[in-house]
Amino acid sequence: MLAISITKGDYGRCLNLKGELDMETLATLEQAAEVQEGERQLKINLAGVSFIDSTGLRGLLEIQRRWSMKGGEVRVINPCPEIAEVFRLVGMEELLDYSDQSKVTGGEY
Amino acid sequence: MQECSQCARKTPDRSCVDCDYFMSPGPLRRKPPVPIGISLVAADGKRYAGRILVLNTMELGLETRAPVPGQYRIYLKQHLSLDVAGVPTKGKGNIHLFDIIAVYRGEETASRLGNEEYRLLTGSTGDFIEQVSQLVPAHLQDLVKERLLAELESSEIFNAMRLGKVMRYEKGRFRHLTGQADLELPLPAIENLMRQAIHRGTHCREVIVSDDGKRIFDLHGIPLDSRSGGLLAFDLTEIIEKERQMRRQEMEAYREAVAAVTNGRLQLLTSEEMVAVLSQGKELARGVVNKAADIALARNKLCSLLPAVFSARAYGMALSLTEALTNTLKHATGGEWVVRQTDEAIRVIIQDQGQGIKIKDLPKAALMRHYSTQNSLGCGFTLMLYYADKVYLTTGSRGTTLVLDFHQSASEEICSPAS
The missing domain is CATH 3.30.565.10 (Histidine kinase-like ATPase, C-terminal domain)
Known part of the structure; x- marks a missing residue:
């Protein structure tokens, strides 16, 4: 299951995810992450995410690719340590933004 | 058995090489792209020049002044020589048919040409090697040829591909033409295939397993006319085993x-x-x-x-x-x-x-x-x-x-x- 709430900022939107990101739930994220006119940045907040697999990671890469084609950027914030480790393993740590210090709420894993 | 002597009298210019009486016209009959120069060595050491004009795995059609009948050894290349015997009833002038009696490959002896030797002599592989060799500088060409030939000789798949059997089917009966006479083929299956090929007027192929389940045959039925055809059978058992290996x-x-x-x-x-x-x-x-x-x-x-x-x-x-x-x-x-x-x-x-x-x-x-x-x-x-x-x-x-x-x-x- 994956639930998404949206907060708006000066930069654009922040998608706050809650649940697990995998083959089953990726479509929900892709829908919410569509590029909108005038937005420069999309934040994806993983604070409520307990699990991401390679399908989810691939989806994040694809979202980033779509945004950068329109001149925008995607920042992934607040991954739990286990998820940050997976980002590092597959060479996607550049997507992570540690400058954003929102509260980290790790998953149950 | 008088065809050749009659032919020599009546049509002395007719070529033996394409004549079906001289060498049976099975699919294995091939002419090398250019006649292959050889020497025939008699038992007393006397040498005669000769050229291979046509061959299959069991016979050679040679142009030579070597006396026929007579038995000779032919050295084809290092580690490969043949014993042949001239057939007096086949050929005319200096052209004679020779039966291959023995093939010596290094330590081994066989009664017919192996597949790779056959292909080597009939040109397909030789051509290929020639073409490949032309791409490299002249001084390396011989070395490359040598290497490629050595590889071919050691090809295990080639060795496993033992030649099969060629039969003629006519009026419901099979006649063995050439190849492995001891290859036992299930009669109902080959009859069925031949009938099918003749009925359809086209080449038919079938892969079957022998009755005892031990051997696998690749059968090709080729129609010749409305009543007869040729059957070509290959024993695939060893090839398949080789592939598994x-x-x-x-x-x-x-x-x-x-x-x-x-x-x-x-x-x-x-x-x-x-x-x-x-x-x-x-x-x-x-x-x-x-x-x-x-x-x-x-x-x-x-x-x-x-x-x-x-x-x-x-x-x-x-x-x-x-x-x-x-x-x-x-x-x-x-x-x-x-x-x-x-x-x-x-x-x-x-x-x-x-x-x-x-x-x-x-x-x-x-x-x-x-x-x-x-x-x-x-x-x-x-x-x-x-x-x-x-x-x-x-x-x-x-x-x-x-x-x-x-x-x-x-x-x-x-x-x-x-x-």
């Missing part, structure tokens, strides 16, 4: 390569070896995956039953199971999972009935850290290899079995705790 060798090579690049963490197993791995320990849970939602259920079940000592490894285990099950949905129609506990490990087993993983991609997948969309195995496999202590894999056209072992003793922290 090569697959085993290939598997062995990949097994070593994969073990080397993964420091022994990934082991390719034969299905027989896998059986033991699947039954060790006791079963904790199992399930089936047919759709994406089933995967989350499977990993939640796995995490719920893990002993406390595995809690630091839970994420890696859940991720590995997810990656494996995702593959079963992507590359097969889903799969099964089983969790077992052995003395020292939690063992996660994932099986599907898909088309299998290309083994040649495994060393690459195991080495690659970062993922690319070109890699069909994706990073899922890389992640499994990172998190699991030991991975056993059996894969083939009938499906894939993947076993992931997570050791309790190796429970060093995978991720640093949140600061």
